[in-house]
Amino acid sequence: MNYKGLSKTKIHKIYILPESQGKGVGKLLMKTITDIAMKNKNHSLSLNVNRDNSAIDFYKGIGFEKVGEENIDIGDGFIMEDYIMEKKIV
Numbered sequence: 747m748n749y750k751g752l753s754k755t756k757i758h759k760i761y762i763l764p765e766s767q768g769k770g771v772g773k774l775l776m777k778t779i780t781d782i783a784m785k786n787k788n789h790s791l792s793l794n795v796n797r798d799n800s801a802i803d804f805y806k807g808i809g810f811e812k813v814g815e816e817n818i819d820i821g822d823g824f825i826m827e828d829y830i831m832e833k834k835i836v
Contacts, residue, residue: 754832755783757793776808780835789836794828802829809833 757779762772776791783791794816795802802812814830 753787753789755779755786755788755791757791760793772804773808783835789834791833791835793831794826795831797827797829802831805831805833 760775762775780791791810793805793810795805797815810831810833812829813832816826816828816830818826818828820826
């Protein structure tokens with residue numbers, strides 16, 4: 747559970763289908779992830795989100811903060827331009 751040896755849980759890929767958004771599914775999923783992270787004695791959650799993704803507002807609304815930016819070369823001339831966001835949980 748620890749990400750890079752830190753007391754941090756890294757969330758890699760989390761999607762809610764558009765027809766399920768706004769119904770509390772995302773909040774419930776994030777609560778479940780938080781509970782698992784706390785059981786593993788982690789103190790924060792971390793995730794990457796595309797800079798143009800409307801989910802940024804959702805993450806901010808549940809306590810995540812932007813802590814950095816990252817450009818990831820995924821080949822064939824494509825770059826993922828992400829914000830790194832974290833939330834303290836303990």
